Amino acid sequence: MTDVTLRPEIYREPMSQEKFGIVEKPLTLFERLYNQNWLRKLFMLIVIAVCWETYARWLDNELLVPTFSATVRALVHGIASGVILTRAALSIKVLLMGFSAGVFIAAVLTFLAINTRLGNDFLETMTAMFNPLPAIALLPLALIWFGLGTGSLVFVLIHSVLWAVALNTHAGFRSVSTTHRMVGQNYGLRGIHFVMKILIPAAFPSILAGLKIGWAFAWRTLIAAELVFGTTSGQGGLGWYIFEAKNLLDIPEVFAGLLSIILIGLFIENVVFRLIEARTIGRWGMQN
Amino acid sequence: MGRVGNTLPVVEVRGVTLQYKTSDRLITATYRVDFNVLRSDRFVLLGPSGCGKSTLLKAIGGYMRPTEGSIHVNGRDVTRPGPDRMMVFQEFDQLLPWKTVLQNVMFPLVTSGKFEWAAAREKALGLIAKVNLAKFADSYPHTLSGGMKQRVAIARGMAMEPDVLLMDEPFAALDALTRGRMQDELLALWDEIKFTVIFVTHSIPEAVKIGNRILLLTPHPGQVKAEINSVPRGKSETTASVELGQKIHAMLFADAIEDTRHD
Structure with a gap:
C-alpha cells in the first residue's frame, strides 16, 4: 500500500438554474433610493434645517439666531439685489489672482527642486519653515508692506497656496515610478519636455491633492482676511459683507453671507474638483 | 538610419564591465562581456x-x-x-496610464519626430491589430489584463521600428x-x-x-x-x-x- 488513502472519484451534474430560488432579483425602490449617497445627505440637511427653524422660533431672538426661513429670505434678497453676487465675484477674483500666482511660483520652485540639489534643499527648507505658519498670521506684516487693499490679500493668498502645492507636487514627482521615468527617457524626452509629458501626468494625483488643499487654505484665509478690511475702499468681498452686516446688527444677512461662503466652497470642492478628478485620474485608474 | x-x-x-553603487557597496554586475547581435537575431x-x-x-x-x-x-x-533602442520592461506599469492604448503606441512615434500624426496613427493601429488588440485601441491601460498590457508594450516597441x-x-x-x-x-x-x-x-x-x-x-x-x-x-x-x-x-x-x- 502507498501512504495515501485511496478514495473513489466523484462526478456530479450541476443543478439547472430554474431550481434555485433567486439567481438575480432587482432591489426594492426604497433600497435603491437608500443607496443613493446624495439622497441620504439631502435628507440629513432637511432634518438639520427643520431643527434650526424650530429652535430659532422657540428662542425668538433674531439677534442671536435668526430662523432658517429668515436666513433664506436674506440670501434670496441678497442674490436678487445682486449684492451677494458682486461681493462673491470680488472675493473669487482676488482668490484666483492669489491662487494662480501661488501655483505659478510653486511650479517654478518645484522645477528647480527636481533639477538641482540646491533647489531641492531650498524647497524642503522653505516648506518645512512656512507650511506650519498660518497665512492669516502674516496679514499684519502684509498690511505694513502692501497697505490696505488687494496687494495684501494676494500676498497672504500666495503664502497659503504656495507651500501646500509645492510640497505635494514635489512629493508626487519623487514618487513617479522608475519604469515611467525609464520609458520617458527611452523616448528621448529631456528637461522641460520630460517634466510636461511624463512627470506632471504621472504625479497628477498628488498635484491635484495639493491644488485642493491649496484652494481650501486660500478660501478660508481670504474670508478671514476680508473680515479685517475690504479689498478696495468701500468695496469688499464676502468676508467684508459679513462684517458690515454684523455692524448693522442684520444677523440674518450675516447668516446669509456664511451660507453663501459654504455654498461656494461646496461647489468648488464637490463639483469643480470632482469633475477634474473624474476626467483625469478617475479615467486613468490612478485614483487611490 | x-x-x-x-x-x-x-x-x-566589447569587453563591457558594469558596476553600480548601492547605498553601502559597489557591485560589479558584469565583467568583460563580449558579444555581437546580427540583423534579425x-x-x-x-x-x-x-x-x-x-x-x-x-x-x-x-x-x-x-x-x-x-x-x-x-x-x-x-x-x-x-x-x-526601444525597451519592453517586465513591469505592467510601463504603459502610461493617462493615455489610451492607441495614444500609448503613438506617443513615441510622434514625440521622436519620426512620424507625422496621421502616419503615426495608422502605423500604431496596424501594430495594435497585429497584437490582436484592435478592439481595445481606445481603452485605458488600467482596464487591461497583464498579458494585454505586455502586448501593447511590444506593439509600442515595434511601431518605432527600432x-x-x-x-x-x-x-x-x-x-x-x-x-x-x-x-x-x-x-x-x-x-x-x-x-x-x-x-x-x-x-x-x-x-x-x-x-x-x-x-x-x-x-x-x-x-x-x-x-x-x-x-x-x-x-x-x-x-x-x-x-x-x-x-x-x-x-x-x-x-x-x-x-x-x-x-
Missing part, C-alpha cells in the same frame, strides 16, 4: 538571478555607462537612452498559460517582420524557444560562459530542444550553486 549589411553587427558589445541573454543580464540590457538601452569596454548600436556609441528591440523578462510576471501564448505570438510577429531583438530571461525553456542565439552568463559578476545556437525555429517542441535545455542546465549549474544575495 542607413541600412547596414548583414555581416556587420547591429549591436556590438533573436538574441537571448540567459543566466540565473544576479548574473547582471538586466543590467547589461540597461547599459545597451543607454541607462548606464560601462566602466570598461564599449557598446555600439549600428556603429554609434551608446551614450544615452533613445528611441532607436534598430534593436530590448526586452527585459517581458513575460516573467505572467501566468504560465499566458506566457506560452505570448511567446508564440512574439515568434509569429518575428516571422512576419524579422525584427532584431535582445531578450533577457532566466528561464531555460523560454531561452530555447525564443532565441536563435543564446548567451549564457555566470552569476555574480556576470561573465560569458558560452554563446550557443538554439534549435531551429519551429523545432522548439522536439527532443533536440529538451537536450539543448539539459546541456544549458548542466553548463549553468556546473559550479556548486552559491547562494548569492542580490537586490
